Amino acid sequence: MSNKTDSNIYTIIFAVAMVVVVGSLLAFAASSLEPTISENKRLEKQQNILYAMGVNENDESSATFISTDKAPQAFSEFIKKQLVIQEGEVTEDDQAYLIDVKKEKSAAKKADYSRRLPLFIGEKEGQTYYIAPIYGKGLWDAIWGYVSMDEDMVIQGAYFDHKGETPGLGANIKQRYFMDDFIGEHLLDTNGNFAGITVSKSNADPTNKDKTDNEVDAIAGATITGDGVSAMIKSDLRLYVPYFKNLKNN
């Protein structure tokens, strides 16, 4: 090290120059890539929603979305209606899938805000699917998903994803063996009250034969992530119960 680089003036100038260079480099990269990234995210949402209603390219064991170039077309083909439920009022909105569930959820904590609930109605082979987004927190960061139900709130398909759960443990909520366990599970108990689904370590039903116990088998080593999945199903899908009650009465 020469003496020149040891002086305070040099150090400060270097620091300032470094901040300017790195800052503008990152700002440039972020803003020039932003459109492509948000387009990717938009397509991913469509893929997620389609996945939950069973429009996917799954093989034996792995979970595979419908490819991105087919997603927009499939989305308009299978998703018949996009609804927004706010204070019991149901309106149609073809941009409903772009509603940020995280923002809605945190805004709803304020007393004067009533949360907008997106609901997607899909149709495939004569069957109607009601697909709702859910959002919650796992062990390290956010977890979210899409659940498709029939009009009795029996789950027809589920997709979960996470931001930063531990690979091999909590991250396995997006594995087929976990997501597929939810298919056929009842969200309502035998009396017709909302019970949700608990990710349970002690349901003594690892092959998941009992579909009316409101429980699925947990992943070993992923207790907190599993609890997060139970919690987001309970808190978010509960809000849709009035809509389904209405549906039955009409």
Added chain:
Amino acid sequence: MGLLSKKDAKLITDPLADNNPITIQVLGICSALAITAELEASIVMSISVLFVLGVGNVVISLMRNIIPSKIRIIVQLIVVATLVIIVDLVLKAFAYELSKTLSVFVGLIITNCIIMGRFEAFALGNGPWRSFLDGIGNAAGYGVILIIVGFFRELLGSGTLLGIPVLGDPIEKTGLYSIGYENNGFMLLSPMALIVVGIIIWVQRTRNKALVEDH
């Protein structure tokens, strides 16, 4: 010798065995614990570190004569953070699926002590080509251990390798499970990674007595 001189080749081979960053220098343990429950995650992490350490070492080495010594650690941190973020952004834009698998590792790479350690100990005092080799060598040494640990943890903990069942089906009781074998759920928890690393250290030092420290 061809492409590499003997001295240069040593930069790559040393960290693979006798100067391994994990088992000898005991660096990078935190990430070795966090992500080795699955073989696939171990491999992805190894490749990411290989890339970041290789490129980062070259960048630091090129800047080594202009970095003020008083703030060199911060400068190193900025270089590695910038590199990782740019790679992450480019992946998000052009390889979205891959970026989702990798995003978990971004934080782990930035704070990986092996990376800072090599910047500080090697790249600040050596030319770009040698720094590059040193980076590749150390990242490979780190990756080898990660992959060994990931292999055993996934095999014994879940009975799978790269997600493919290799020991039969634990629920239907086929394969090994039909004679009473059970997966060891302990293997999936972080303390077992430490124990596996400990066993590797034990085996390595039994084979090469020169590595055993005197007290």
